[in-house]
Amino acid sequence: MTAVPLETVPPIAPQAQTVGLRRDTCPHPLIEEVYASRRVPLPGGASAPMNVYIPREQGDYLYSLVRHYRPSRTIEVGLANGLSTVCIAAGLEANGSGTHTAIDPFQECDWGNAGLELVHRAGLSHRLRHIADYSHRALADLERDGYSCTFAFVDGAHLFDYVIADFLCIDRVLDAGGLIVFDDSDWPAVRQAIRYILANRAYEVAHPEVVIESRPPTPTMSARLIRRLGRALPRFGSKLRPDFLRPDEELALHGRCIALRKLDHDHRNSQSRCHEPF
Numbered sequence: 043m044t045a046v047p048l049e050t051v052p053p054i055a056p057q058a059q060t061v062g063l064r065r066d067t068c069p070h071p072l073i074e075e076v077y078a079s080r081r082v083p084l085p086g087g088a089s090a091p092m093n094v095y096i097p098r099e100q101g102d103y104l105y106s107l108v109r110h111y112r113p114s115r116t117i118e119v120g121l122a123n124g125l126s127t128v129c130i131a132a133g134l135e136a137n138g139s140g141t142h143t144a145i146d147p148f149q150e151c152d153w154g155n156a157g158l159e160l161v162h163r164a165g166l167s168h169r170l171r172h173i174a175d176y177s178h179r180a181l182a183d184l185e186r187d188g189y190s191c192t193f194a195f196v197d198g199a200h201l202f203d204y205v206i207a208d209f210l211c212i213d214r215v216l217d218a219g220g221l222i223v224f225d226d227s228d229w230p231a232v233r234q235a236i237r238y239i240l241a242n243r244a245y246e247v248a249h250p251e252v253v254i255e256s257r258p259p260t261p262t263m264s265a266r267l268i269r270r271l272g273r274a275l276p277r278f279g280s281k282l283r284p285d286f287l288r289p290d291e292e293l294a295l296h297g298r299c300i301a302l303r304k305l306d307h308d309h310r311n312s313q314s315r316c317h318e319p320f
């Protein structure tokens with residue numbers, strides 16, 4: 043079989059400024075109100091307990107990234123109660139331009155349209171396009187339509203294969219220099235997906251200085267010793283798990299929200315037999 047490159051699109055030079063992220067607070071009064079009351083409004087005037095959401099600090103981080111990078115098109119998987127959606131759309135609004143696409147097939151049946159209602163009450167509906175479909179289908183449709191973006195937030199199905207599927211589909215519409223931000227990046231499945239991406243694709247951790255809800259690791263003496271031996275003796279090291287040999291903190295993977303920057307399009311040979319261990 044002839045080996046074909048996966049991607050023939052030439053890399054686009056990263057245009058965004060990569061240093062000096064200013065940490066803003068999403069100034070929207072509705073965000074303040076919802077986090078204080080812990081209830082989200084529903085269409086028709088009722089409200090529901092806010093039992094699924096990103097922490098306020100993380101919403102502020104998303105808002106700061108949108109303000110800093112000024113993307114014209116942003117995308118999100120997982121709308122739910124709409125907290126992340128409002129923070130991203132509020133950033134676009136403050137920038138004065140941009141459209142946010144949020145994908146969630148369960149917005150009506152599972153969430154009673156709470157997310158869409160929050161965006162509506164925030165006066166940001168003109169910034170939002172909601173696609174009520176599974177992310178792997180919606181993202182493939184967007185690619186077929188020629189869509190591209192420079193900022194993505196992944197907070198949909200958290201299973202390893204679904205996170206990788208979201209990554210794969212988003213990568214195909216993400217400009218080089220763009221960011222993909224993962225929620226719950228401290229969950230083992232999401233963390234492993236991020237490790238796979240860093241080991242195998244042209245991505246780097248963006249803004250490692252921003253750590254949301256970090257739990258510092260506490261390796262035992264014996265773990266430290268075995269790791270040191272594994273590094274000194276490659277044959278022994280090859281028997282150890284890569285995430286033990288090179289722990290998350292050495293890759294600047296901390297906390298529950300990690301942003302990755304795309305450095306280049308994918309130029310791997312599609313017939314490669316192996317991936318890099320992660």
Ligand SMILES: C[S@@+](CC[C@H](N)C(=O)[O-])C[C@H]1O[C@@H](n2cnc3c(N)ncnc32)[C@H](O)[C@@H]1O
Nearest residue numbers: 096120122123124125126146148176177198199
């Ligand atoms: C943790 S919640 C998102 C929380 C939201 N970002 C917020 O800040 O309020 C996860 C969401 O992913 C959605 N979801 C689950 N599987 C999905 C899939 N395959 N495609 C798109 N969305 C999915 C769920 O309906 C749910 O709304």
